[in-house]
Amino acid sequence: MEIAVRPLKTKDIKTLAAIIGKLNQEEVKAITGKIKEKADRLELGLAIIRLVSDDVAGSVFGWLADMAGMTPEEFDNTEPHVLKEVVSKVVEQAGFRDFLSSAGSQAGETTSTE
Numbered sequence: 001m002e003i004a005v006r007p008l009k010t011k012d013i014k015t016l017a018a019i020i021g022k023l024n025q026e027e028v029k030a031i032t033g034k035i036k037e038k039a040d041r042l043e044l045g046l047a048i049i050r051l052v053s054d055d056v057a058g059s060v061f062g063w064l065a066d067m068a069g070m071t072p073e074e075f076d077n078t079e080p081h082v083l084k085e086v087v088s089k090v091v092e093q094a095g096f097r098d099f100l101s102s103a104g105s106q107a108g109e110t111t112s113t114e
Contacts (some may be wrong), residue, residue: 003082005067005089008096012063013103019052019059020107031074035100038042041091042084064090 020028030051034044052060057071065075068086075082090096 001082002088003068003085005086005093008090008093008099009064011095012067013099013106014102015066016103017106018106019056019063019105022056022059032104035097038067041096042088043089044050045087046084049083 023031026102031048041058049057049060051071052057060092062072064083065072070078075086082087093099
């Protein structure tokens with residue numbers, strides 16, 4: 001089964017910023033550490049999924065489902081390798097680190113004004 005992932009769009013920054021805004025300080029530090037380590041992009045994407053708490057994981061999986069053109073229910077019912085394939089295709093897109101930085105900055109602006 002070939003999984004197609006759509007290109008990242010500006011709306012995804014807002015989605016990911018909302019997800020980042022839900023993270024606790026420890027989760028943010030762990031993810032920031034992975035970024036500073038210049039971790040492999042796939043390793044970074046999978047680390048984000050491993051590091052987020054259960055209440056944030058649903059948002060992450062919902063976003064990944066959207067990226068793959070699936071409903072969250074369809075995504076939940078795929079074979080386990082599909083998760084890694086979708087994450088891989090998302091993080092391998094050109095400009096992913098800049099995208100992640102933009103989402104992080106927007107999340108910081110949102111949380112600092114609330």
